[in-house]
Amino acid sequence: MNLTKSFKRAAAAVGLGVLSAGLLVGGAGSASAASTTPYRLTLCSYGNYYSYAQLPQQGGQTTFSVAPGKCTTIGLYSSTTYAAVLGKWGGNQYSFYIATVPVYPSRGSLIETFGTVTNPYVYYSN
Structure with a gap:
C-alpha cells in the first residue's frame, strides 16, 4: 500500500x-498578438514606429497605419503573393521601406515589425 x-x-x-x-x-x-488565419493578413507593430503593408496585387490596397503595440487584419485575395512592409516616422508624415515578404492567402499571413526607425526589421509567418 x-x-x-x-x-x-x-x-x-x-x-x-x-x-x-x-x-x-x-x-x-x-x-504573440496573433496567428495566421486563411485569407487574412495580420500586421502587428512592435517597434518604436507605426507600420503598414501595401498589397500591389490587390489594387494597391494598404492596411491601416498600425501604432506600436497594436495589430490590424485585412482580407487577402487568392492571387496575392507578396506584401511591401513600410514604417512611418515624423508624426506619421514620412514613410520608409522595411521589407517585401511573401504572402500565402490559403494559409494566411502574419507580419510583425520590430526595432527602431533607424534599424527596423520584420518577422513573418505563413
Missing part, C-alpha cells in the same frame, strides 16, 4: 509539473 501511495503522489507531482509547464508555454504563446 505504501508503494501505491508513493506512486500516486509521484504521479500527482508529475501531473502538476506538466500542468505548470503547459501554463508557462501557453502564456508565452499567447504573448
